[in-house]
Amino acid sequence: MSLYGVLRSGVSGMNAQSNKLGTVAENIQNSSTTGYKRASTEFSSLILPSSEGNYNSGSVTSRVRYTIGDQGPIAYTSSGSDLAISGNGFFVVxxxxxxxxxxxxxxxxxxxxxxxxxxxxxxxxxxxxxxxxxxxxxxxxxxxxxxxxxxxFAMQASGSTQGTFKGNLPYSASIATAAGTSTAADPLAVPPVSGAVRFPATNMTQGETVKFRVGGGPEQTFVVTTQKTVAALAADINAAVTAGTLSGVNASVSPTGELVLTSTDPLSATDVTGTYTSVTKSSSLQVYDKVGNPIKVDITLSKVSDTRWTITVANGTDPTDPLTGTTTMNLDFDADGQIIAPAVLNFNIPGGEPFALDMSGMTQLAGEYNVTGSSNGNAPSAVKxxxxxxxxxxxxxxxxxxxxxxxxxxxxxxxxxxxxxxxxxxxxxxxxxxxxxxxxxxxxSGFGSIASGALEGSNVDIGTELTAMIEAQTSYTANSKVFQTGSELLDVLMNLKR
Structure with a gap:
């Protein structure tokens, strides 16, 4: 074994231990660094060819490795924007x-x-x-x-486009539909009329409906959009007849305060028949137009048979600006009280977007009236x-x-x-x-979850690092002794020449 080999081994060992001390120092100074991953120094031997009678000293190589895949401890903080990953994965920055x-x-x-x-x-x-x-x-x-x-995302508004209306409609609720009572025609009327129908209506509320048929003609429907008296209702029906949306009748109020529809067919004796549906339950839902104005949608429900309810929606904020599209529909239930599709009401919000009200979560069971509603969209507001x-x-x-x-x-x-x-x-x-x-x-896909208001700490253990520091110090000192001894032997060898 040459003296140069001894010197080389000593230097190699000192360099390797110096690297180890460097990783220990880095670990200790980053022991409080968020998300830091511990570094370590791994050694491997480098063997040089030797003969049976002559040993050729090799050296040691070092390689730094990081425990990046190891989870660090998670500590909770007071900041909601602090994020920690529990499990596999990294943030992309x-x-x-x-x-x-x-x-x-x-x-x-x-x-x-x-x-x-x-x-x-x-x-x-x-x-x-x-x-x-x-x-x-x-x-x-x-x-x-x-x-x-x-x-x-600061100070923005979005119009409502969809919402839900779900819950239970009581099976025991009374049926709200009543047939009108036919009355005799006025024989002195000019032109002569043949028949009329009297409805048991008093003060009307939003969502109530009057359906009638003149002779063998089609069924016509008038929906009450806001609370009003019977006299006001009669005036609205006559206005609708004038506008052409209804036909064949004249509306008036009986001496006892009931709504009366009389046929105006001058050519033949024509009877008027019909039904009046009162409101069983009512609710409301707030939605927003395109610029964030709130609009209250009044929702009324009427039970018209053992297995059918009708739902009607109206603009509760401004009745003079009605909702358009489909504003009323039937909700049919099976023998188990579950709703039968379809159950989506599509209407247009004034100044807003087309809106779909999903009622697929409605039931008709032997319980109380209990409904909930929600919608998307929001009024102008700043991010806080x-x-x-x-x-x-x-x-x-x-x-x-x-x-x-x-x-x-x-x-x-x-x-x-x-x-x-x-x-x-x-x-x-x-x-x-x-x-x-x-x-x-x-x-x-095997990725971890994110915890808000928490941070992942360093995975460095100070006790382990101090132990590694002592080991590296001891080995460094021992390798320095090897180098020192080799140097002294080399000096002796050089002195032999003199």
Whole structure:
């Protein structure tokens, strides 16, 4: 064994232990860094060819590895924009030049200049903007991700387009339909008329209906759109006859205060028959037009048979500006009290969008009247907060309490996370050894979930690092002794020449 080999071994050992001390120092100083992953130094021997009688000293090589795939402890904070990943995956972030990176550091805040969500290292959180037709991420690409920016959602309104109205209609409710009572014609009337019908109506309310038929003609319907007296109802029916939407009758009020429809057919004796349907139950639902004006939609329900109810909607905010489209329909129930399709009412909101009211959740059971309703859309309001869901959806929370889905945050990973290349700012980029991106949404396809108001801490254990520091110090000292001894022997050898 040559003295040069001894010197080489000592230097190699000192360099290796120096690398180990470097990773220990880095771990200790980053023990409080959000999302930091511990580095370690692994050694491997380098053996040189030797003969049976002569040993040729080799050396040791070192390689730094990171435990990037290990979960760190999660601690909860007071900031709702702090995000932690529980399970597999990394946040996708970008630097100021737009280059993408991966990180577990989720200490995001809103940047006052750009409105973007950035973490403590200045990297911008990336996500998919909802409402842009993006069905889902590319499985192996980050195409389509944009900075999560909440400033574009400030002070905006959206018109209502859909809503639900569901609950139970009482099976025991009384049937609200009554046939009109036929009366004799006035023999002195000029021109002569043959018949009339009297309805048991007093003060009318929105949603009540008057249906009548003149002779063998078609059934005609008049829907009450707002509360009114019988005299006002008679005047409205006569106005509708004048306008041509109704025909063949003249409306009046009997001495006892009932609505009377009399045939105006001058050519033949024609009877008038009909029914009057009163309101059984009523509710209302608030919707919004295109600019965010609130409009109250009055909903009335009338039981017309053992298995049928009618539902009628009207503009409760301004009865002079009625809803258009289909404003009334039948709700039919089977013997089990379950609704029979179709159960969607399509009408138009004044100044707004076409609106679909889904009533597929209605039942008719032996219980109380108990209904709930909801609709989309919102009035003009400023964003006051940002809310994050476990599935990665980012909601803009407005001052009026409305929550609107703005973005959805993807998670990305690689086949071998421990082989990612660490970069400044606690971010990582893929390498040939790590493999390419695999992208998905939280809580799907093996990806973890996102916890709001929490941060993932460093996975460094100080006790372990101090132990490793002592080991590296001891080995470094021992290797320095080998080098020192080899140097002294070399000096002795050189002195022999003199």
């Amino acid at each position: 970008s630097d100021p030049s737009g280059s993408p990176y991966l990180t577990r550091a989720g200490n995001f805040v809103v940047d006052g200049r750009s409105g973007n969500l950035v973490n403590a290292a200045g990297f911008t959180l990336m996500g998919y903007k909802l409402g842009t037709g993006m069905a889902g991420p590319s499985l192996n690409s980050l195409d389509g991700v944009v900075p999560v920016n909440m400033s574009s 907060d940002v809310e994050f869901a476990a599935d990665g959806t980012v909601y803009a929370v407005y001052e009026d309490g409305t929550r609107v889905g703005a973005y959805r945050i993807p998670l990305a990973t690689v086949p071998s996370p421990d082989n990612l290349n660490p970069r400044a700012g606690n971010v990582y980029e893929p390498t040939a050894a790590s493999g390419g991106y695999q992208v998905g949404f939280p809580e799907t």
